[in-house]
Amino acid sequence: MPNYKLKIQYDGTRYSGWQIQPNVKTIEGIITEAIDKIFHRKVKLIGASRTDAGVHARGQVANFHFPDEIDITTIKRGLNAVIPDDIAIQQVEIADEKFHSRYSAKSKIYQYFIWNRDYKTPFYSRYSWQIHNRLDIDAMRAASYFIKGEKDFSSFQGAGCDSKVPIRRIDFFDIKREEGFIKFTIEGSGFLKHMVRNIVGTLVEIGMGKMNPVEMIHILEARDRKKAGPTAPARGLVLVKVIY
Structure with a gap:
């Protein structure tokens, strides 16, 4: 067939x-x-x-x-x-007849966009989280180092997630400032419900100075969603590519 x-x-x-x-x-x-x-x-x-x-x-x-x-x-x-x-x-x-779009995938790449200027823009309001206070990108990069590799991401797992195993592998994580945007690029073997948005929300708390970058270690170790930051809005997230 x-x-x-x-x-x-x-x-x-x-x-x-x-x-x-x-x-x-x-x-x-x-x-x-x-x-x-x-x-x-x-x-x-x-x-x-x-x-x-x-x-x-x-x-x-x-x-x-x-x-x-x-x-x-x-x-x-x-x-x-x-x-x-x-x-x-x-x-x-x-x-191929045995190809399965989900189970045959080796990894997925997502990007998240934050508009980080001191004014809002109507042109990107549907495709970005608009934050007007300047974020500390160096602090966010320092914190992102701790989530790379294979980890238990229970602290970033959204309510109602049907996955029984919270272990995931992050192969690549990059944060760049580009023409008013902060762009997060993340590649991994798979993602829990709301995982990318919860990671971004936590990094934003760090970028605002509400958390220290090394707190990311303790958040992961806690395996407790309440220890991490808020869930970033859905509108800033894009599924960029599925790799087979």
């Missing part, structure tokens, strides 16, 4: 996340309905990342099996013709 792999972009502002839920609009729901509308068959669409409500994606990956072989250009053009303008199918290809 052919296995179709999709690369997807979306602005998550209007949606209640990736995963299908009753009575709300989700990315998975919109695309699944579009496939059913065009090809008259319900499919199980599997996403690489179950992004939360309001989170965006430049490189989400999904796959579905279909009993018939369909021209990949027909799939791409057909879906883009019927889905809303804030969702786009970038690429369609036929994958």
Whole structure:
């Protein structure tokens, strides 16, 4: 049975996340309905990342099996013709039958954007957390050193997370100041619910001088969500790439 792999972009502002839920609009729901509308068959669409409500994606990956072989250009053009303008199918290809967008992934890259000027900007309000007090980027970088590698991230795990094992591996973490933005780039083997946003929220507390960078060590050791900082808003987070 052919296995179709999709690369997807979306602005998550209007949606209640990736995963299908009753009575709300989700990315998975919109695309699944579009496939059913065009090809008259319900499919199980599997996403690489179950992004939360309001989170965006430049490189989400999904796959579905279909009993018939369909021209990949027909799939791409057909879906883009019927889905809303804030969702786009970038690429369609036929994958190995055993390919699974989530379980076949080796790592995922996310970026988080903070607008850090003393004035607000309407142009990036949907895609960044706007903080007007200047953040200490050196302090945040110093703290980020302690989260690299394989750790127990219980202190950064959001409520309702269905993962039974809180151990995750962070391969890369970078913080840059670029034209008014502070950009966080994080690559890891996988992420717990709200994990990236909770890490960013904690780093912001450090950047504001409310915590010392070395407190990150004690936060990790505590394995207690209450010890970490607040959850950063969803609008600043983007799934950039899934690596296979």
